[in-house]
Amino acid sequence: MDTNIAYGLMIATLGVFGYIGYQASNAKEIEADEYLSARGSQNWLRIGLSLFASGMGIWILFGPSEVGYYGGFWTVTGYAISAATPFLLLAYVGPMIRDRLPSGVTLADFARMRLGRPMQVYVGVISLLYMFTFLFAEFTAIGNAMETLSDTNKLVPMIMVGIVTAAYISRGGLPASLATDRIQAWTIMFLVVALLLFLFGGDISSLIADAKAYNNEDDWSVGSISHTDRASFESGLAIVLAVTAAEMFSQGNWQRAWASESDEALKKGAWLAAGLVLPLVFVMGFLGTVVAGQGAVSEPSAAFFYLIEDAGVIFVAAFIVLAVALACSSIDTLQNAIVASFSRDLSDGSMDIATSRIATIAMIPIAIYLATGPTILGLNFGDAYSVFGIFLFADILAAATVIPILLTLWDGVSSRGALFGCFAGIISVFVYGLLEPPTDSEFFMYLLHPTIGALPAADGGLTNLWVFVSALVGSGLVTVLGSYALPDEQ
Numbered sequence: 001m002d003t004n005i006a007y008g009l010m011i012a013t014l015g016v017f018g019y020i021g022y023q024a025s026n027a028k029e030i031e032a033d034e035y036l037s038a039r040g041s042q043n044w045l046r047i048g049l050s051l052f053a054s055g056m057g058i059w060i061l062f063g064p065s066e067v068g069y070y071g072g073f074w075t076v077t078g079y080a081i082s083a084a085t086p087f088l089l090l091a092y093v094g095p096m097i098r099d100r101l102p103s104g105v106t107l108a109d110f111a112r113m114r115l116g117r118p119m120q121v122y123v124g125v126i127s128l129l130y131m132f133t134f135l136f137a138e139f140t141a142i143g144n145a146m147e148t149l150s151d152t153n154k155l156v157p158m159i160m161v162g163i164v165t166a167a168y169i170s171r172g173g174l175p176a177s178l179a180t181d182r183i184q185a186w187t188i189m190f191l192v193v194a195l196l197l198f199l200f201g202g203d204i205s206s207l208i209a210d211a212k213a214y215n216n217e218d219d220w221s222v223g224s225i226s227h228t229d230r231a232s233f234e235s236g237l238a239i240v241l242a243v244t245a246a247e248m249f250s251q252g253n254w255q256r257a258w259a260s261e262s263d264e265a266l267k268k269g270a271w272l273a274a275g276l277v278l279p280l281v282f283v284m285g286f287l288g289t290v291v292a293g294q295g296a297v298s299e300p301s302a303a304f305f306y307l308i309e310d311a312g313v314i315f316v317a318a319f320i321v322l323a324v325a326l327a328c329s330s331i332d333t334l335q336n337a338i339v340a341s342f343s344r345d346l347s348d349g350s351m352d353i354a355t356s357r358i359a360t361i362a363m364i365p366i367a368i369y370l371a372t373g374p375t376i377l378g379l380n381f382g383d384a385y386s387v388f389g390i391f392l393f394a395d396i397l398a399a400a401t402v403i404p405i406l407l408t409l410w411d412g413v414s415s416r417g418a419l420f421g422c423f424a425g426i427i428s429v430f431v432y433g434l435l436e437p438p439t440d441s442e443f444f445m446y447l448l449h450p451t452i453g454a455l456p457a458a459d460g461g462l463t464n465l466w467v468f469v470s471a472l473v474g475s476g477l478v479t480v481l482g483s484y485a486l487p488d489e490q
Helices: 003-024 032-037 044-055 063-071 073-100 107-115 117-150 155-200 204-212 230-247 251-259 263-294 300-306 313-346 353-371 384-407 415-435 465-485
Strands: none
Touching: 003 117, 003 155, 003 313, 032 155, 032 251, 032 313, 032 353, 044 073, 044 155, 044 251, 044 263, 044 313, 063 073, 063 230, 063 263, 063 300, 073 107, 073 230, 073 251, 073 263, 107 117, 107 251, 107 313, 107 384, 107 415, 117 155, 117 251, 117 300, 117 313, 117 353, 117 384, 117 415, 155 204, 155 251, 155 263, 155 313, 155 353, 204 263, 230 384, 230 465, 251 263, 251 313, 263 300, 313 353, 384 415, 384 465, 415 465
């Protein structure tokens, strides 16, 4: 597509979202609590649409199809389930946490109530690591998507999306994000359905045949929807465990828990979001297996784009609008969620609304800089594997911590037991490393690189299942046993 037309579509789409976000906060002067929580203001439909939109970043155009390209049926299924399970867990535990802490904003707020200030900071750090990595990864993705679709300079869409989202989020906070989420959700659903109907409206039998085919041209490929061996299953299960644990520390979800007008609204909204994301992610992953069956490609993360590269200009135009909507829906959520975590968890509530607004704007150039792929302290942010490694590091910390935090919802679990459980989760990863040493690495490297020891992609393995199992089981077991041994004083 012509570059000028692509820029015009981006500007028009961003203009709509910017106007909606501005209008959402234009009627009154927003208070600090409303800025971060929009407390009790959203019905179930609005919550469902917001969770869906904020969860469906532009990663959906890259991640599922790449996973399908490499991993086969179980990996695709695991990826789809992992998109839904955080919402299902939120539907169950969210009302319990709301009832115990009506004035909360983040999960770390609850951690502080049960486990003290140090644990609030620790949970806040995990959340920030995960969310900020997610943020600059989204900027990277919108740049790559626009470059692929229209040969635009990838830095331009990053800056444009960053400026617009920072403008309306810094002014309107969470209420602005919720307002834009609704429009973005309907836009995403309409365009995704239309684009998928275009793809599947053709020769569907050929698509299915390609999805079932094994590519024998290279030794990498097991990307087939009929590939269902143990490695694919383990990889899919690992993704479910890792992503579910990490998403429990995504404060955007918890902000929407407190934004719900009632427990029932939260439950119904979370179920709606889960019901929308699961089939969508599965279909996108399925398309990755289609591309794999057609032959090896130079850039597996863009597998989905290979299916539409010969489409007409209207199709590409719709895709550009979709890409911008997906990017904005997740980026604006992450901006406000990161500020919420800084304000509540790290600064202990000392940030006023003016400082929060400054922080919202200040994080954008940092995220965009990282999205350009610099090398800092030996870590190449332009290397997808390196960024994936940061995600997995945050995931393993989350897996070691999430069970003790959630178990404190039950009175029989003591604060000291939960604290020991969090430490035990990390120690369990080290123990696994001693029992199953990673190849050419020290035992503790599983904590930094959970992919070490995974079956190679050629055998269907994308990450190491047992690292995450050890963290979850170890932390949960010690929490329960420690609570019996060290009960809280009555």
